[in-house]
Amino acid sequence: METSRRNFLKLGGAWALGLAILPAVKGFAANNPEHLVNPKAMAGKRWGLVIDMQKCWPRYQAGCRRCFDTCRREHNIPDIGNKKEEIKWIWTEPYGDAFPDQQHELMAEDIKNNPFIVLCNHCDKPPCVRVCPTRATFKRQDGIVMIDYHRCIGCRYCMAACPYGARSFNFRDPRPYIKELNPAYPTREKGVVEKCTLCVERIDTGLPPACVEVCPAKAITFGDLEDPSSEARQLLKNRYTIQRKPELGTHPSIYYIV
Amino acid sequence: MIARAFNGSKRYWSWVVFLLVLAGIGFACYLVQFNRGLTVTGMSRDVSWGLYIGQLTFLVGVAASAVMLVLPYYLHNVKAFGRITILGEFLAVAAIIMCLLFVFVDLGKPMRLLNMILYPTPNSILFWDMVVLTGYLLLNIVIGWTMLEAEYKTVAPPKWVKILIYISIPWAISIHTVTAFLYAGLPGRHYWLTAIMAARFLASAFASGPALLIVLCFIIRKVSKFDPGREAIDKLAAIVTYATIISVFFVGLEFFTAFYSQVPAHGMDSLIYLFAGLDGHAKLVPLMWLFAVLAVIALVLLINPRTRNREATLIAACGAVFISMWLEKGIGLVIGGFIPNAFNRVTEYSPTPLEMLITLGIWAVGALILTFLYKIAIAVKEDLL
Ligand code: SF4
Numbered sequence A: 001m002e003t004s005r006r007n008f009l010k011l012g013g014a015w016a017l018g019l020a021i022l023p024a025v026k027g028f029a030a031n032n033p034e035h036l037v038n039p040k041a042m043a044g045k046r047w048g049l050v051i052d053m054q055k056c057w058p059r060y061q062a063g064c065r066r067c068f069d070t071c072r073r074e075h076n077i078p079d080i081g082n083k084k085e086e087i088k089w090i091w092t093e094p095y096g097d098a099f100p101d102q103q104h105e106l107m108a109e110d111i112k113n114n115p116f117i118v119l120c121n122h123c124d125k126p127p128c129v130r131v132c133p134t135r136a137t138f139k140r141q142d143g144i145v146m147i148d149y150h151r152c153i154g155c156r157y158c159m160a161a162c163p164y165g166a167r168s169f170n171f172r173d174p175r176p177y178i179k180e181l182n183p184a185y186p187t188r189e190k191g192v193v194e195k196c197t198l199c200v201e202r203i204d205t206g207l208p209p210a211c212v213e214v215c216p217a218k219a220i221t222f223g224d225l226e227d228p229s230s231e232a233r234q235l236l237k238n239r240y241t242i243q244r245k246p247e248l249g250t251h252p253s254i255y256y257i258v
Numbered sequence B: 001m002i003a004r005a006f007n008g009s010k011r012y013w014s015w016v017v018f019l020l021v022l023a024g025i026g027f028a029c030y031l032v033q034f035n036r037g038l039t040v041t042g043m044s045r046d047v048s049w050g051l052y053i054g055q056l057t058f059l060v061g062v063a064a065s066a067v068m069l070v071l072p073y074y075l076h077n078v079k080a081f082g083r084i085t086i087l088g089e090f091l092a093v094a095a096i097i098m099c100l101l102f103v104f105v106d107l108g109k110p111m112r113l114l115n116m117i118l119y120p121t122p123n124s125i126l127f128w129d130m131v132v133l134t135g136y137l138l139l140n141i142v143i144g145w146t147m148l149e150a151e152y153k154t155v156a157p158p159k160w161v162k163i164l165i166y167i168s169i170p171w172a173i174s175i176h177t178v179t180a181f182l183y184a185g186l187p188g189r190h191y192w193l194t195a196i197m198a199a200r201f202l203a204s205a206f207a208s209g210p211a212l213l214i215v216l217c218f219i220i221r222k223v224s225k226f227d228p229g230r231e232a233i234d235k236l237a238a239i240v241t242y243a244t245i246i247s248v249f250f251v252g253l254e255f256f257t258a259f260y261s262q263v264p265a266h267g268m269d270s271l272i273y274l275f276a277g278l279d280g281h282a283k284l285v286p287l288m289w290l291f292a293v294l295a296v297i298a299l300v301l302l303i304n305p306r307t308r309n310r311e312a313t314l315i316a317a318c319g320a321v322f323i324s325m326w327l328e329k330g331i332g333l334v335i336g337g338f339i340p341n342a343f344n345r346v347t348e349y350s351p352t353p354l355e356m357l358i359t360l361g362i363w364a365v366g367a368l369i370l371t372f373l374y375k376i377a378i379a380v381k382e383d384l385l
């Protein structure tokens, strides 16, 4: 009894000490050159994509799945083999399902059923960030919406809030379902939510997202939506583009050329 | 006083043991879920909240309903409720503990629960829900216990309790409003995106909670020497009647907006799914019609003074209210919001046996807490007879 109480007090003391020196530790850590931003990192105010489906379709029909496959491999996305627990970062949906409010009954069947590449929209006003109770989901200064897998408590409120079905939950341990492990990228555990990160790990080292890089048709254009001279903005200026569910006010950063 | 919970009849103990067994089974099932993840539930990528969060939603209402005793007693001096406000407060305690347990078992990473406190996030309604729920729990524990202690010692309760009681009145409204806001502010979830959500929540709460209290009062009268009093029950029955009418009316309003406007997105698809089935999926249709039928039966029994005043029919009506509100709020509302999904497709949900046993276990824990608290309260009251 006595010793356990003493241990408890000791533990408490250690805690208090830890809390007291924490700010100092944080200060040191911030000065550690290892924690500085990579000098090659791309700087942008609001990263986004313009996806030209006209360029994509012919290849897609011919069986091209480069963007999905690369993303899956790069990010250790498991293949659960079960629709209900599927983990999806980037995939396709028929036009009519991806843009439910931008279709009509007499629309040409092939357009209505044409596949559209969908992924997290990295919304400028993301409802998933608004609802997350732990700030595990947050928006970076460059507009990318991220999930901290070490902080997420798995409440799945963000899934209820995302109007685009962009988030997946790890109902089970995903590791046994990863086909080829990419040791350079972290894997996830059961109980956390995940989704497309717009390849922050690449952007922060000066590379464009993997799907943009591997697309043989150059159908996906990456750029800073706040920079009028960016390639993405040029496309938006010259082509007719649409967004998914713009009426919801989430301001998606992914645009489509139909 | 606490000792009172530990001396009871054989019948009392077999009830306690029965609940302990159920809670134990639930706990064992939870260990399986803890080990294997939420994959053991029927939830999916599309229906990411299910039975657990449904129970939370429903039980917050039961907890909030304590205010239906406290408010008339303290603000309108309805003396009849004086004898039983404690029953309302203790019901709130048990219900809130169940709510917190349901949140807990729903988490993918329960060990990280403290992150909600370590990183307080004022923009998240879930954060505020936790704040108001724990606040309400503490309020009711302190108020209930202090009042009972005063009664036990036959002294006047301390003055500060009165202040807490006044605080607890708007607080009860807040717990249910905030819980409604969990749903009501989400873009893309059209079934939930309705401004009367909080009003609907409160109306159904004031129907289901007092209905449960009436049944509990009858049970107490049967198993103890304490009589909650006919007048109190009559007054509660009137509250249940009005609240059920308003509740059903509010549900009707949703139907009108959806179907007269004919805007599919305004909840029409969800309502069609719930009551008629969508794209060949109709799992919830029988349950939702059961809700409708029970609500109508309850209304008929409650509005008619003859059946409302007869004990047997009143109990039946209260049972019907409780079950119908549970179906509507604990099942239909939560699941209906996820169907159809973001791509206008239907993924159905049904809980797994394991999920149901965990749920049952938590209900048993709630019943156990309620039994102990009521045992103590009634023992004190019996002493005074
Ligand atoms: S698409 Fe969904 S997950 Fe992605 S930022 Fe928008 S709301 Fe969040």
Ligand code: SF4
Binding pocket: A131, A132, A133, A134, A135, A136, A137, A147, A151, A152, A153, A154, A155, A156, A157, A158, A159, A192, A193
């Ligand atoms: S599941 Fe994780 S990321 Fe999503 S809201 Fe909860 S804590 Fe935030």
